Amino acid sequence: MSGQQTRAPALETPSGKSAETENFPVGSRLIAKHLRPHVALFYAFARAIDDIADNPDLDAADKIARLDAFGAAVRGEEKGAGLETAQRMHDSLVASHVPVQHCLDLISAFKQDAVKSRYEHWEELIDYCDRSAAPVGRYLLDLHGEDRAHWDISNALCNSLQIINHMQDCADDYRQMDRIYLPQNWMREIGAVDEDLGKAHATPALRRVLDRCVSGCETLNETARDLPVVLKNKRLALESGVIVQIARRLTHELSHRDPLAQRVKLRKPRLMMTGASGIFKALLGVR
Incomplete structure (x- = not known):
């Protein structure tokens, strides 16, 4: 494309979302x-x-x-x-x-x-997350000069956060954009249907699909626990320690709460305690 081409200024369509609305700290003082x-x-x-x-x-x-x-x-x-x-x-x-x-x-x-707007199976969803979420972690590692051998661990953390976000927003994604990130083969196997996401509460079948996603996130979180330990940059290690603990806590919350009935998020006191736990573990160098 020509470097001289002029475009209309309204290419962006701001939603009003910001770093403050994310599950994880963005460029914190760490x-x-x-x-x-x-x-x-x-x-x-x-x-x-x-x-x-x-x-x-x-x-x-x-x-x-x-x-x-x-x-x-x-x-x-x-x-x-x-x-x-x-x-x-x-x-x-x-x-x-x-x-x-x-x-x-x-x-x-x-x-x-x-x-x-649909993902057939977990592997297809992970492929999407590898491009929609994992680049954030890979960018941060490159920015800090970290070893790319740790990308797989970083990918696990970012992908877990993305799928957590999909579960948090599953009702809104369906109602507002007709998007479903829950694996379709799991929904068919368990007996959930797309329309379940439009209800006020999760049906028993949809709850079982969500539980499978929670289990997948737990596996990703287990891999991600190594990230604060392997990073050379101490500040980035502390930041990742906080994010690992947030991912683990949100995964736990989603296993016990219904994202159709309420917004599953961490209130400020819980968020601060979770972050402090992550910093403490990272300082000690333990998973």
Whole structure:
């Protein structure tokens, strides 16, 4: 695409979501001060393209065109009004020597969201999470100069958080966008149907599907427990320790609470206690 092309400024479609609404800390004070601006730019980029993919007022072709424009801009191939977030991300990647692939993986996943609303099995869901969530962890590891041998552990943590989010939002995703991230083969096997997600409470069949997802997250969380132990950067190890404990706590909450009947989240006192536990474990170097 031409670097001289000018675009309309309204490419982004902000949802109002922010770092404060996430399950995990985004660029907290545990991250080194000089790296926090890069983390903030990465989050802003991810939030902007996620909001495009989730906008119910855009058709699939429009979403993909906007996401392609973001891809060209973050690669440094296009500039113009409306692409400022992607251009700032490009500049950050150049300055920090982090590969652009993490951003392109996110775009790939969100383009998929524009055209795909069901996932046949767990492995297909994990493939999506490997591009919609895991790039966040891989970006942070690269930003801190960590060994890429630890990507698999980081992927497990990010994918668990993504599936936790899918369970938290399963009713809204269905009602607002007709999206279901729960594996379809599990739903058929257990006897749950799509319409169960539109009810006020989880049916017994849907509850069993959710329990299977919880079990999958527990397995991912077990792998992720190694992350704070293996990281060289102590600040990042502390940050990951907090996030590991949050993932474990939310998984526990989802095993006991109905996400159709209530928003399953951690209240501030519980969140602070969970974070403190994660920091303590990371400082001791224990799983």
